[in-house]
Amino acid sequence: MVLKYLLIILLLVHSGVLLACDPDSKPEEIFTSLHTLAFSPGVVTLAANMALLQGLPLPTTWESVTANDLPAATSELDTQLFRTLLPVFGGLADKLQEDLAGRVILNASPVLIRAFRNALQSGSWQTLVVQVSVPMSGKVVVYRKNGKIEFIDEIDSTLNFSLTSAWPPVLFKHVRIWDRHGMIFAWPEDETVISEGVVSAQ
């Protein structure tokens, strides 16, 4: 009830808010920023993906783990994290094999955070979309000690997260988590169609 009154007062006194609620106004980017963290959170998703991927046997130790496109300190942390996580996830998935060796080149990019206003297809109120993308891919070679390659491919485990709310943000409408293979989590569940805001955010 209090929120309702607050909203009514805001609408009456603040012309900026009135403009923001204009359904005809074009999508407007509020901000876009790139963040380089101390370590790349994408390493966790890559390790999890590799443990879950069918037909990818995992070595107990990795012969070489290198990282591209990031400062040396971040690269070091990423490689250490990868070397630590893979045996754990591999053990949980029961995919570790002693006679294998592996090489991986990690390719992490800064985390992208975007916020923008957009109109729903149904019109009327605009939405606020906050999107976070954690890009990460790994060029993986798993081979036997004699050199025979068991698996070789580039695995893209970029993870995207989006939160769609009404504008002004008083009501959350959608939460989506997806990767390049499709939707991982969606709330509400019954709405399988990705909202316009999420599509334009991709």
Next chain:
Amino acid sequence: MKFYRHDTACALLLSLSLLLIFSGQALADNIGTVRYVEVIAAHPRMLNFDFTVSRFKDGPSAQVPLEQLQERGRQLQARLQELNSLSSESIADLEKSLAASSKNKKAAEKDFWAEKEKLDRELEGVRDEIAANIAAMEFGGRTIETLILPEASQIMTDVGAAISNAARARNCSMVLTVPSPVLFEGNSDNWIEEGYATHLRQPGPYGHELMQRWVAASDRIVARLGDQINLLHPVITDSIDITADAIKLLTQPARKGGSSRK
């Protein structure tokens, strides 16, 4: 549907007759008539129009011979095989490097991924070309409709300009299109009349939808060129038939005022 059209046509002719009776003979000499379909067919570019496939025989919209597409398909398959074998070879090379001393492994790994990226890009391009080639063969070598639209649009503009100029030369303040003597069927091609009506209302570029219908139904033009009778003559006894003038302007561009593109 036929009854409806018949009734509509009768009503139109009747109202036209009444209009002329009341307005007197003074206006008759200012009214021109044109057999629109005939003027379109007389356009120089229409000589190269293949009605069986609804495409021009030359230019960007020309039908591609199936043999040419098959040959292209063979070339693309050969290139695909070549790229696949190159990919297998590079994996085999990497395997050899991995089996050898650990010294060169890093360089071999780097080279492999760089080459793979290049090969993957090329493979994707070849696969896309193969898909496009297969699609073209499925349509018997016929090109997509959008390729004909610029030329169709140009023809309509030229025809419109020729008719306008012919009408101006004969001092016609109004030009009526001669209705088709062929009865409309279920899938009638009244787009010709619609096109002309659009031209009269708003001369200039036509919508893509109209152009698409122009292309789709163009094979039916020929059937209507047989016995073109000026059905308006009994009604507008003193009207001027400007069809021949318009055709002359279209086919003799040196006289100027006909086609807008020489």
